Amino acid sequence: MVKQHGWYPYEFQSGTTVAIAGDDYVVVASDTRLTENYSILSRTHSNVYKMHNNSLLLSTGFLGDVLTLKKTLEGRIKSYEYTHNKPISTPALAQMISIMMYGRRFFPYYTNTAVAGLDSEGKGCIFGFDPVGSMTPERYTCEGSAMPLLLPILDSYMLGKNSTKPGPVKRTKEEIVKMVKDIYMAGCERHVELGDGVVIHVLTKDKGIETDVHALRKD
Amino acid sequence: MSAIALEQATGGFNFDNCRRNELLLSNGVLPGKIHKTGTTIAALTYKDGVVIAADTRCTAGTMIFDDNVLKIHRLSDNIYALGAGTSADCDFQTRMLESQLELLKLNQDRQVRVATAVRKIQQHLFRYQGYLGAYLIIVGVDVTGSHIATVHPHGSIAYLPFIASGSGGYTSLSVIEDRFKPNMTEDEAKKLVRDALYASTTTDLYSGSKINMFVLTKEKLDKFLPYEIVAARTEKQNDYTLAKGTTEVLSTTVKKIEFDIVNEKVKTTSGGHEAMELA
Amino acid sequence: MDVVNPMTYDAEEDQLRERTKYSQMDRHLIPMEFQQAPVSTGTTIVAVEYDGGVIIGADTRTSTGTFVFNRFTDKLTPLTDRIFCLRSGSAADTQAIAQVVTYQLDFLTQEMNEPPLVRIAANCVRRMIYQYRDDMLAGMIVAGWDKKLGGQVYSCPLGGLLVRQPVSLGGSGSTYIWGYLDNNFRPNMTKQECFDFVLKGITLAITRDGSSGGCARLAIINKDGVERIDVLGNDLPKVFDL
Numbered sequence: 001m002v003k004q005h006g007w008y009p010y011e012f013q014s015g016t017t018v019a020i021a022g023d024d025y026v027v028v029a030s031d032t033r034l035t036e037n038y039s040i041l042s043r044t045h046s047n048v049y050k051m052h053n054n055s056l057l058l059s060t061g062f063l064g065d066v067l068t069l070k071k072t073l074e075g076r077i078k079s080y081e082y083t084h085n086k087p088i089s090t091p092a093l094a095q096m097i098s099i100m101m102y103g104r105r106f107f108p109y110y111t112n113t114a115v116a117g118l119d120s121e122g123k124g125c126i127f128g129f130d131p132v133g134s135m136t137p138e139r140y141t142c143e144g145s146a147m148p149l150l151l152p153i154l155d156s157y158m159l160g161k162n163s164t165k166p167g168p169v170k171r172t173k174e175e176i177v178k179m180v181k182d183i184y185m186a187g188c189e190r191h192v193e194l195g196d197g198v199v200i201h202v203l204t205k206d207k208g209i210e211t212d213v214h215a216l217r218k219d
Numbered sequence: 220m221s222a223i224a225l226e227q228a229t230g231g232f233n234f235d236n237c238r239r240n241e242l243l244l245s246n247g248v249l250p251g252k253i254h255k256t257g258t259t260i261a262a263l264t265y266k267d268g269v270v271i272a273a274d275t276r277c278t279a280g281t282m283i284f285d286d287n288v289l290k291i292h293r294l295s296d297n298i299y300a301l302g303a304g305t306s307a308d309c310d311f312q313t314r315m316l317e318s319q320l321e322l323l324k325l326n327q328d329r330q331v332r333v334a335t336a337v338r339k340i341q342q343h344l345f346r347y348q349g350y351l352g353a354y355l356i357i358v359g360v361d362v363t364g365s366h367i368a369t370v371h372p373h374g375s376i377a378y379l380p381f382i383a384s385g386s387g388g389y390t391s392l393s394v395i396e397d398r399f400k401p402n403m404t405e406d407e408a409k410k411l412v413r414d415a416l417y418a419s420t421t422t423d424l425y426s427g428s429k430i431n432m433f434v435l436t437k438e439k440l441d442k443f444l445p446y447e448i449v450a451a452r453t454e455k456q457n458d459y460t461l462a463k464g465t466t467e468v469l470s471t472t473v474k475k476i477e478f479d480i481v482n483e484k485v486k487t488t489s490g491g492h493e494a495m496e497l498a
Numbered sequence: 499m500d501v502v503n504p505m506t507y508d509a510e511e512d513q514l515r516e517r518t519k520y521s522q523m524d525r526h527l528i529p530m531e532f533q534q535a536p537v538s539t540g541t542t543i544v545a546v547e548y549d550g551g552v553i554i555g556a557d558t559r560t561s562t563g564t565f566v567f568n569r570f571t572d573k574l575t576p577l578t579d580r581i582f583c584l585r586s587g588s589a590a591d592t593q594a595i596a597q598v599v600t601y602q603l604d605f606l607t608q609e610m611n612e613p614p615l616v617r618i619a620a621n622c623v624r625r626m627i628y629q630y631r632d633d634m635l636a637g638m639i640v641a642g643w644d645k646k647l648g649g650q651v652y653s654c655p656l657g658g659l660l661v662r663q664p665v666s667l668g669g670s671g672s673t674y675i676w677g678y679l680d681n682n683f684r685p686n687m688t689k690q691e692c693f694d695f696v697l698k699g700i701t702l703a704i705t706r707d708g709s710s711g712g713c714a715r716l717a718i719i720n721k722d723g724v725e726r727i728d729v730l731g732n733d734l735p736k737v738f739d740l
Contacts, residue, residue: 038257
């Protein structure tokens with residue numbers, strides 16, 4: 001049998017993230033299981049990173065690249081703030097990430113990344129990226145290993161894609177938080193890399209970040 | 220007439236399908252992947268017999284295919300098999316062996332021995348040179364005592380006092396290696412196997428859900444299906460019932476169906492726990 | 499009516515058959531781990547003739563890759579009451595050979611109404627190894643006692659050779675103890691001398707060879723029968739440990 005030899009610099013540590021933007025909030029969630037191959041590396045690792053200015057970075061994939069991306073970004077944010085003498089806005093942060101990722105066009109960060117925050121009026125905003133930096137503004141996003149399982153539920157819940165007249169559905173942030181718990185619970189039933197717990201951050205203008213942790217099955 | 224003879228009598232083997240396969244491959248069409256189960260199975264002997272256990276998770280890649288699978292296969296009243304590897308091979312090879320052993324029992328009018336079952340499957344797997352991906356643990360009690368044998372796809376066997384196998388086998392085996400003693404009591408043995416399975420169901424991604432356990436002695440067979448539910452689904456927090464009109468009604472027709480009542484029967488169904496699926 | 503000869507040689511077919519011997523399709527259909535090496539006995543096996551019989555010995559490790567699959571394997575496999583074989587190579591192949599030869603010798607015993615000679619058993623093993631030399635991985639030693647020639651050791655390595663030797667080594671661990679053998683072996687040792695010689699040899703191989711390990715199993719075969727001795731890993735004789 002032919003065996004392929006070669007240098008492969010990437011690993012994959014799983015993780016699934018969800019972000020949903022509303023009129024005056026943004027809900028961000030991540031499971032807390034970190035895996036490699038057959039085993040669990042951590043049961044308490046969140047894939048959501050609080051950035052300097054209350055923007056939240058969601059990043060899954062190769063943890064080495066995720067952490068490097070985050071570390072480099074923190075430096076860039078600091079530099080931005082010293083240069084412009086103001087905190088970086090979420091859209092500007094998104095633009096910065098996009099440029100950074102495209103800078104590694106031929107040796108990309110192996111990450112599924114999104115950034116969530118509030119815009120100048122306090123409205124939720126989310127930007128999703130592919131590994132080489134293509135950026136899209138989103139109303140909601142789901143990335144990571146269990147994305148194929150969770151995204152269709154979000155499509156029907158947030159945009160009514162299963163009904164005859166699809167269109168944005170208004171949801172309160174309490175409803176969204178419950179729904180996020182439910183879809184992670186459902187995802188656990190069918191995906192081996194999803195489990196242990198889900199951490200949910202709700203970001204609002206008045207209250208800042210509120211965090212909630214919900215236990216999931218551990219098997 | 221001669222045309223027919225020409226078409227039919229080419230002789231030798233027909234390699235059309237090989238050509239077809241090569242063509243498909245060169246066009247980038249790949250065959251489907253074989254279904255394999257990440258699994259933990261474990262068995263150990265104790266004072267009076269054997270304890271065996273298996274998880275119930277069945278996976279296809281990272282997708283959980285079924286969360287309530289019975290991985291313990293019956294070979295005869297006194298012999299059972301645990302299977303890991305290619306699930307189709309485990310199912311069909313154990314079923315084939317079960318039928319052979321039943322015929323043997325009827326023919327000889329004696330309870331079949333573990334050694335017979337093991338030797339039969341060993342010779343069968345050896346003939347297939349590893350192409351049948353069945354990693355089996357065969358356990359049983361017969362006139363010569365209680366036995367555990369492990370059979371590998373290439374046809375090698377070993378009789379052991381305890382063994383664990385499957386993707387979670389290493390984890391389980393280290394628990395058993397640590398605490399195994401000869402001549403344990405039934406409770407000790409059950410506890411040890413349970414702990415071994417619990418370790419692997421919680422750490423191995425491809426094992427999970429429930430622990431099934433059988434206790435087999437000369438006198439009895441206790442089945443625990445399941446012995447323990449390691450993890451289960453929790454209650455939903457929102458109601459997702461779709462609003463009326465989610466699906467548009469295009470037309471409505473009401474038809475009367477003529478029928479006669481032949482007989483009536485009232486049955487009470489027990490709610491609660493779902494029945495164990497038998498493979 | 500035209501008659502087509504079914505036996506016509508078809509060069510294209512022949513080529514195709516050669517090419518599809520290991521079908522490309524198999525590569526996709528067979529899961530990776532089944533293409534990998536089977537369970538094999540990375541082994542140390544030793545057999546020595548002494549004054550009055552033979553002593554055979556082996557380690558007890560069986561591994562699949564780096565995993566020790568069985569740590570108390572019995573590699574001393576009986577073929578008849580007074581003849582044993584020692585297995586090295588693929589576990590599946592050597593077990594199959596031992597089982598077939600046991601059957602053949604049982605049959606022979608009934609036909610001749612007396613126990614078969616060690617030479618006959620060795621020849622049965624050799625025949626299997628030679629016949630299936632392209633398909634199997636098996637190196638075996640046949641040792642035992644018979645009325646005609648007393649204790650004998652026959653070596654039957656990979657290609658299907660058969661040779662009688664006063665002392666024989668086999669398996670991956672044997673490479674470490676050839677020098678020990680050359681230095682210490684003497685013909686017609688006493689039973690105790692021979693026993694110590696074999697046990698020390700296995701111990702030396704176990705300490706150096708990664709795929710040999712566990713305990714040592716020995717058997718003394720002579721006119722009185724078979725005496726089996728199992729030595730636990732911590733009871734092995736002390737050797738200089740680098």
